[in-house]
Amino acid sequence: MITFILGIAILFIGYLLYSRYVDKVFAPDDRPTPAHKQKDGVDFIPMSKNRNCLIHLLNIAGMGPIIGAIQGILFGPIAFILIPLGCIFAGGVHDYFAGMLSVRNRGAQIPGLIQEYLGKNAFKIFIVIVAIMLLLLATVFVYTAGDLFVERFMGIKDFAITNPKVLGTYIVILSYFVVATLFPIDKIIGKFYPILGLMLIAGTGFVLVGFMINGVNLQNLNLTNFNMHPNHLPLIPMFFMTVSCGLLSGFHSTQATIISRTVDKEQDGRRIFYGMMCLESLIAIIWAAAAMDVYSLNIVPQNIIGTVNVVNIIANKFVPLNLAFLVTIAIIILPITSGDTALRGLRITIAEALNIEQKSILKRLMIVIPIVICVLGILVWAKTNADSFSLIWRYFTFFNQLIAIPTLCCATVFLARAKKNYFITLLPALFYVFITMSFIFSEKIGFNLPLKYAEITGFILTLGALFYLMKSIKNK
Numbered sequence: 001m002i003t004f005i006l007g008i009a010i011l012f013i014g015y016l017l018y019s020r021y022v023d024k025v026f027a028p029d030d031r032p033t034p035a036h037k038q039k040d041g042v043d044f045i046p047m048s049k050n051r052n053c054l055i056h057l058l059n060i061a062g063m064g065p066i067i068g069a070i071q072g073i074l075f076g077p078i079a080f081i082l083i084p085l086g087c088i089f090a091g092g093v094h095d096y097f098a099g100m101l102s103v104r105n106r107g108a109q110i111p112g113l114i115q116e117y118l119g120k121n122a123f124k125i126f127i128v129i130v131a132i133m134l135l136l137l138a139t140v141f142v143y144t145a146g147d148l149f150v151e152r153f154m155g156i157k158d159f160a161i162t163n164p165k166v167l168g169t170y171i172v173i174l175s176y177f178v179v180a181t182l183f184p185i186d187k188i189i190g191k192f193y194p195i196l197g198l199m200l201i202a203g204t205g206f207v208l209v210g211f212m213i214n215g216v217n218l219q220n221l222n223l224t225n226f227n228m229h230p231n232h233l234p235l236i237p238m239f240f241m242t243v244s245c246g247l248l249s250g251f252h253s254t255q256a257t258i259i260s261r262t263v264d265k266e267q268d269g270r271r272i273f274y275g276m277m278c279l280e281s282l283i284a285i286i287w288a289a290a291a292m293d294v295y296s297l298n299i300v301p302q303n304i305i306g307t308v309n310v311v312n313i314i315a316n317k318f319v320p321l322n323l324a325f326l327v328t329i330a331i332i333i334l335p336i337t338s339g340d341t342a343l344r345g346l347r348i349t350i351a352e353a354l355n356i357e358q359k360s361i362l363k364r365l366m367i368v369i370p371i372v373i374c375v376l377g378i379l380v381w382a383k384t385n386a387d388s389f390s391l392i393w394r395y396f397t398f399f400n401q402l403i404a405i406p407t408l409c410c411a412t413v414f415l416a417r418a419k420k421n422y423f424i425t426l427l428p429a430l431f432y433v434f435i436t437m438s439f440i441f442s443e444k445i446g447f448n449l450p451l452k453y454a455e456i457t458g459f460i461l462t463l464g465a466l467f468y469l470m471k472s473i474k475n476k
Contacts, residue, residue: 064245210318246284
């Protein structure tokens with residue numbers, strides 16, 4: 001377990017040291033936050049640091065830290081090192097600046113921040129990308145939460161949408177998404193999500209205790225073979241596209257900007273935004289270890305390796321049967337409580353772009369109803385054949401990581417204009433330009449080029465992004 005423990009140590013020490021440095025560079029102060037200055041009783045409501053932490057953890061921890069972990073560990077024990085390093089130097093920095101820049105800009109959502117720091121042209125492009133990503137994510141989370149529930153608690157193996165129980169489960173979940181999206185943030189999310197956040201932590205804790213009681217079979221890092229993926233997927237870019245929420249995820253920026261509207265004071269930001277990203281990374285590392293163990297025992301059928309169905313196998317392996325269902329519930333909670341805030345984030349983003357006030361529930365419904373129709377349409381299409389969901393997931397993965405880039409670029413412009421150390425955001429931004437462009441140019445869902453040509457293209461586009469950033473810094 002040396003590599004596993006080393007990864008956890010990197011994460012712990014990195015948070016203690018590097019997050020403090022990042023916070024010092026940003027320099028939070030005592031100015032009133034949007035939660036106080038723009039309090040509206042719906043989205044702008046001050047809440048305590050501890051409550052915001054648990055809500056934000058639950059919002060950002062969709063299926064990413066679970067699915068990403070059980071897929072990412074197929075690359076081998078290198079995952080135990082890359083996940084915490086990526087979290088400390090990329091994911092934590094990304095989430096922190098997404099939240100804190102929003103706090104400094106009247107609770108603006110990501111498209112609003114892009115317009116402020118990168119210009120109107122970038123805004124026009126990325127508001128469409130953000131909308132697509134949030135729609136795909138909400139659909140994916142209805143799909144995965146519903147299938148997990150009917151398998152564990154109804155014993156159903158046929159997940160066809162024509163099955164009344166499956167369809168009914170989807171409708172119930174989506175209906176909850178709508179209610180949580182419409183209600184003021186302190187009524188449902190503020191009251192119940194801290195409790196559900198504790199359930200998530202407890203569920204992962206049960207698995208960790210299972211390591212100690214039952215033992216766990218883990219490999220150590222092999223310096224002669226960093227990449228052990230059975231299908232020989234390239235570590236770059238595939239690992240960084242596969243493991244998102246535990247390492248870096250653009251979706252987190254859409255959630256950080258929701259919580260920015262409830263932050264009581266700027267000094268709370270490091271714990272809320274950076275700290276919860278690190279806690280999610282810890283969850284991913286633990287689930288990656290559990291997946292490595294069950295894979296090594298050959299108790300996972302070949303056709304479900306790397307899928308959400310591995311969750312139930314892990315729960316049954318490490319947790320007593322009378323508690324295993326609690327672990328499944330904790331995992332089912334993840335897509336539900338991220339899916340509803342994905343719709344909430346989309347509602348707020350559209351309202352901000354079109355300048356539609358959100359105190360009136362009718363005006364909220366005016367935005368939400370078309371969103372729900374779109375989600376239902378995508379869900380029905382996704383259930384038409386087995387490849388549809390896989391296609392949606394791959395496109396979501398691309399858009400998810402793509403959205404992380406402008407967030408880091410906004411932070412780079414902000415820091416450069418303030419004459420502060422902008423390399424802490426510039427370097428991860430450029431790295432992910434290379435990663436995402438190499439991915440889309442090499443994948444079948446993109447341009448399907450040979451990897452070496454895709455990487456050359458990615459490098460050229462990275463230089464272009466650097467030039468655009470330098471121009472944006474000088475424009476104001």
